[in-house]
Amino acid sequence: xxxxxxxxxxxxxxxxxxxxxxxxxxxxxxxxxxxxxxxxxxxxxxxxxxxxxxxxxxxxxxxxxxxxxxxxxxxxxxxxxxxxxxxxxxxxxxxxxxxxxxxxxxxxxxxxxxxxxxxxxxxxxxxxxxxxxxxxxxxxxxxxxx
Amino acid sequence: xxxxxxxxxxxxxxxxxxxxxxxxxxxxxxxxxxxxxxxxxxxxxxxxxxxxxxxxxxxxxxxxxxxxxxxxxxxxxxxxxxxxxxxxxxxxxxxxxxxxxxxxxxxxxxxxxxxxxxxxxxxxxxxxxxxxxxxxxxxxxxxxxx
DNA sequence: TTGTAATTGAGAATCAATCGCAATAAGCTT
DNA sequence: AAGCTTATTGCGATTGATTCTCAATTACAA
Numbered sequence: 001x002x003x004x005x006x007x008x009x010x011x012x013x014x015x016x017x018x019x020x021x022x023x024x025x026x027x028x029x030x031x032x033x034x035x036x037x038x039x040x041x042x043x044x045x046x047x048x049x050x051x052x053x054x055x056x057x058x059x060x061x062x063x064x065x066x067x068x069x070x071x072x073x074x075x076x077x078x079x080x081x082x083x084x085x086x087x088x089x090x091x092x093x094x095x096x097x098x099x100x101x102x103x104x105x106x107x108x109x110x111x112x113x114x115x116x117x118x119x120x121x122x123x124x125x126x127x128x129x130x131x132x133x134x135x136x137x138x139x140x141x142x143x144x145x146x
Numbered sequence: 147x148x149x150x151x152x153x154x155x156x157x158x159x160x161x162x163x164x165x166x167x168x169x170x171x172x173x174x175x176x177x178x179x180x181x182x183x184x185x186x187x188x189x190x191x192x193x194x195x196x197x198x199x200x201x202x203x204x205x206x207x208x209x210x211x212x213x214x215x216x217x218x219x220x221x222x223x224x225x226x227x228x229x230x231x232x233x234x235x236x237x238x239x240x241x242x243x244x245x246x247x248x249x250x251x252x253x254x255x256x257x258x259x260x261x262x263x264x265x266x267x268x269x270x271x272x273x274x275x276x277x278x279x280x281x282x283x284x285x286x287x288x289x290x291x292x
Numbered sequence: 293t294t295g296t297a298a299t300t301g302a303g304a305a306t307c308a309a310t311c312g313c314a315a316t317a318a319g320c321t322t
Numbered sequence: 323a324a325g326c327t328t329a330t331t332g333c334g335a336t337t338g339a340t341t342c343t344c345a346a347t348t349a350c351a352a
Contacts, residue, residue, distance in 0.1 A: 018318050018329055039308085054332045059309060076222070080308080095270050106264050114257045115279060122250055124241050126281035133261060135272035164298055164349050185339085200301045205340065225309095226339080 004031060004070055004087055011068035022053055026061050030071060036082045036103060075132050077101065093131035099140035150177060150216055150233055157214035168199055172207050176217060182228045182249055221278050223247065239277035245286035 008027055009019045029045050030037060039058060046053045062083070065071045072086040075094055082103075091112065095104040111131065119126050135141075154173055155165045175191050176183060185204055192199045208229070211217045218232040221240055228249075237258065241250040257277065265272050281287075 016329080020318070020330065022331070052332075055308095056310080056333080057331060060330085093264070095265070095268055095272075097270075098273065104268055104270070106268065108260060108264060111257055111260045111264075114254055114260070115277070118239070118252050118254060118257075119241070119279065119281070122241055122252065123284040123287070124243075124250070124279070124281055125287045126241075126279045127244065128281070129277070129279040131261070131275070131277045133265065133270070133272045133275040135265070135270055135274070138269040141269070141271045162298080166299065166349070168300070198301070201339095202302080202341080203300065206299085 007087070008065070008068055008070060012064065017064065022057050023061050023064070025050060025053065026058060027065065027070065030065070030083075030085065036074065036084045038077075038080050038082050040080070072128070074130065075103075077103070091129075093133065095137070096132060096134050097137035097140055098134050099136055102137050102139075104137065153233070154211070154214055154216060158210065163210065168203050169207050169210070171196060171199065172204060173211065173216065176211070176229075176231065182220065182230045184223075184226050184228050186226070218274075220276065221249075223249070237275075239279065241283070242278060242280050243283035243286055244280050245282055248283050248285075250283065 005024065005027060008023070011017075012019050012023070025046060026042070029042060029049070033041070033045070039055070039062070042058055043053075043055050046058070062071075066073065070085065070087050071083045073081045074084050075082050075096065077096065078101075090107060092105045092107040093111070095106060097103075115126070115129055118124075151170065151173060154169070157163075158165050158169070171192060172188070175188060175195070179187075179191070185201070185208070188204055189199075189201050192204070208217075212219065216231065216233050217229045219227045220230050221228050221242065223242060224247075236253060238251045238253040239257070241252060243249075261272070261275055264270075
C-alpha cells in the first residue's frame with residue numbers, strides 16, 4: 001500500500017510531475033478495489049467519496065499509473081478497456097465468460113516459456129503480452145446446455 | 147474464393163437476410179486483401195472502386211461476416227479493431243511491433259494444447275482465444291538500440 | 293410481375309475519450 | 323513563510339468512431 005504510493009510519488013517526481021491529492025485518491029481507490037476495474041467504476045467510486053473529481057482527471061492519470069508500472073490494461077470487455085493492479089501480481093491470462101461476464105485468471109508458466117521461445121525465434125523484443133480466452137464458464141455452460 | 151461467397155450466401159439465406167451487391171463487394175474486397183484489415187482500409191478500397199458504398203453498410207456487414215465464420219476480429223491496433231480472414235487460416239497468435247506497426251503471425255500447437263488444458267481445468271468452454279504480444283520487431287529493435 | 297420485408301445511403305445521434313482554458317495549487321527557491 | 327514557476331484541475335466544448343433513423347430502393351419468393 002504505502003509502498004505503491006511511494007512508487008507513484010517517485011515516478012511523478014522523476015518526470016517533474018506533481019503528486020496531487022487527486023492522484024493520490026485515484027491510486028488509493030484502485031488499491032482498495034478487489035479485482036479488475038474500469039474507468040466508469042473508478043469514477044463511480046470516487047464520485048461518491050469525493051464529490052468533485054473530474055472524469056478527465058481520471059483519464060489523465062491512467063497513463064501515469066500504467067507508465068509507473070502500478071496498473072496495466074488487460075483486456076476489453078463490453079467495448080471498454082479493463083485494468084488491473086500489476087505490481088506484485090504475477091502475469092496471468094484471462095478466461096472471460098461471454099454469458100455472465102465473470103473473469104477468471106489463470107497462470108501457466110509453460111505457456112509463458114513458449115511465448116518467450118516464439119519471441120526468440122522471431123528476434124522480437126516483447127514488452128507486453130496478453131492471452132485471453134472467451135467462452136462459457138462452468139456455471140453458464142451447465143445452465144443452458146450451451 | 148467462389149467457395150467463400152457461396153458460404154456467405156448460404157449463411158445469409160439461412161437467416162432470411164439478402165445477398166446484395168454491396169455485401170458481395172465487401173466480401174470480395176476482403177478476400178482480395180493480403181493480410182489484416184480494418185474498417186477504414188476497407189472503406190478506402192471500396193470507395194475508390196465503387197463511388198458510393200456507405201461506411202454504415204460496411205459496419206453493418208462486419209457482424210454477418212464474423213457470424214458466418216469468414217472473418218474474425220483478431221486484435222486492436224491504434225485503438226481500432228483489426229480483422230482477418232478466418233476460413234482456412236489455422237489459428238495463430240500475433241506479434242505486433244509498437245514502433246513500426248508490423249504484425250507477424252505465429253503458430254504454436256503446444257501453446258494451443260496448453261490453452262485447452264487450462265480450459266479443462268476450469269471446466270470452461272472456449273469459443274475464441276487470442277494471444278497477442280507487443281514489442282519491438284527485429285528491424286526496430288536493432289535500429290534504435292531499443 | 294407483384295408484394296413484403298430487408299437493405300441502402302445520408303445525415304443525425306451517441307458516447308467514450310480528449311482538448312482548451314482560466315483558475316488553482318504543488319513544490320522549489322530564497 | 324512568501325513568492326514564483328509551471329503542472330494540474332474542473333468544466334464545458336470537441337472529436338471521432340460507431341450506431342441509429344428513415345425514406346427510398348431492391349432482393350427474392352410466390
